[in-house]
Amino acid sequence: MLKLTKKADYGLIAVKHLAELGPNGSCSAKDIAEAYHLPAEALAKILQKLVKSKLLVSHHGTNGGYALARDARQISALEVIRAIDGPLFITSCLPYDTGGCEQSGCCTVREPLRQVNESIRALLEDIKISDMRDSRQRHTAAAPTTQLEELVTLR
Amino acid sequence: MLKLTKKADYGLIAVKHLAELGPNGSCSAKDIAEAYHLPAEALAKILQKLVKSKLLVSHHGTNGGYALARDARQISALEVIRAIDGPLFITSCLPYDTGGCEQSGCCTVREPLRQVNESIRALLEDIKISDMRDSRQRHTAAAPTTQLEELVTLR
DNA sequence: CGATGTACGACCTTTTAAGTCGTATATCAA
């Protein structure tokens, strides 16, 4: 029902953690798992996927670990999610090129849902790791909104 | 991975079908199931949920069936989805009031994701059944965009 | 070489989705 998998959640947490270490910051899978109480071996496999997708780089051996492959402002939430969960489709009959389901031809909601899908995709693509801040504490203050808040309050 | 369930798909198809019958149009679950090759008994249960949620009204007996409870312009995609799949949350740790997961307290992505969730919710809430049109055929023509296209091309 | 770490595949468990079956109940029409 329109949920991210836990793997994607874990991935976002880990990437955000690496981002907060600053440029050249590095960290092992085990360290991240302990910091957020995540299953270490599951997280390791997620991080490996992110390396394959060129979002992270890995370093073997003593004091090894993972680091961002590029600036946090150039990594979108969509990229992380897509690297872990695969392409993002709101319904199983998307995308069009894979033949579609038994209902194709008489299904009248497919194209409208594709548009919705594209809209969500665009939203996630614009949200960069560097935008992800917890803004709850600032409710009373007249502080300027975060970039994420601006993006998310589109309409 | 951010998918609607098939049940929600079926529900949207059925509600859209009823909408296309025009006001006072009525149709049995079996008719809809046959028209779109959907499992009849599963669809019936979905329609019953929509009746409970006051989106449809049902009529027993010969020539009975289901009909929209109100105008198609006043039924949002979100309402249909929520009636079938329950409340819409992008992650399992939302909403805040149910205690949260083991990571709460150290999870740094929860609030950003809540904002994303709210944005998607608002998007689906604005899309009414009457907005759901297939606009593929009009690619060549310089026709005005549909309401859905406007909504969906937010940015 | 040994400690520390990533890399990777196989496997198991749990949860959720999806669909089926059986039965009860309401309504209309002949």
Place this chain on the structure above:
DNA sequence: TTGATATACGACTTAAAAGGTCGTACATCG
């Protein structure tokens, strides 16, 4: 009033996906 048509509803079964574990191999540093 009886039979055909429909909805209403719960229990059950099957199938698929998510989530997590285990074992092993390989790379690097000190």
